[in-house]
Amino acid sequence: MARIxxxxxxxxxxxxxxxxxxxxxxxxxxxxxxxxxxxxxxxxQYIRHGSKLDPRLREMAILQVGWIARSAYEWSHHVKIGMEFGVAETDIRAIMSGDESGLDGLARLVLRAAREVVSGGTSQATHDQLAANFSTEELTDLILTAGFYCAVVRVLASLEIDVEPDYMPYLEKFPLPRA
Known part of the structure; x- marks a missing residue:
């Protein structure tokens, strides 16, 4: 039950x-x-509709943040949204298992960058790899996306926002680890 x-x-x-x-x-x-x-x-809205970052990669970054935070709300919503933007079940399972060997190099780089943002900021090596593969605008949008969703998961947790029934099937198919 939500706190407000x-x-x-x-x-x-x-x-x-x-x-x-x-x-x-x-x-x-x-x-x-x-x-x-x-x-x-x-x-x-900017992140979803205005960002220059590839939508699949954007959603994978958001899913990585949601997975690390164990945010049922964020995870369930972006499993659904991600699939609408080209995230495959194999991509989701890779995030869940941590086995990224089946992912392309850009996806692995984006997931690593998202993990580093969650833990305090990207390393110079990750930044350099991002800069070699993305325009400055795309790189900035990726960091904005991961940073914004770090804030989102904190808001969700602090206010104890409930997952709507329509999103529960996504949690059932792609469950978060038990606490």
Missing amino acids: PYLDSEDLPEDQRDLLKRPISLHRALTNSPGGARAFQGLG
Whole structure:
């Protein structure tokens, strides 16, 4: 059960109802701070729809962050979203097992970068490899993505946001380790 109320459209003034055009639990909780919700959604929308980073690689970075954080909400949502953007079941299983031998070199590099962002920041060697394989804009978008989703998983955990029933099948098919 979430630590703050989930709001619905009718709980919001007319000029803020657009914040719930996607009425997922996270957005319903964040609308308790309309300005915060708008800023949060703005960066999230840029990452999903404006970033120059390859969508499959973007989603793999997000999945890596969700997996490390053991965030059921983030993991379930981005398993679904990732599959819509080209993430294969074999990609997901590689993240789960840690066996990346079947992944292409760029995917392995992106997962390593995401792990390093989670642990405090990319090493010079990883940065240099990213710079050799991505434009500066793509590299920046990758770091923004991993960093933003580090924040997302902390918000989800701190507010105890519930996974919606529609996303539970993704957790059942691709379960997080038991605590």
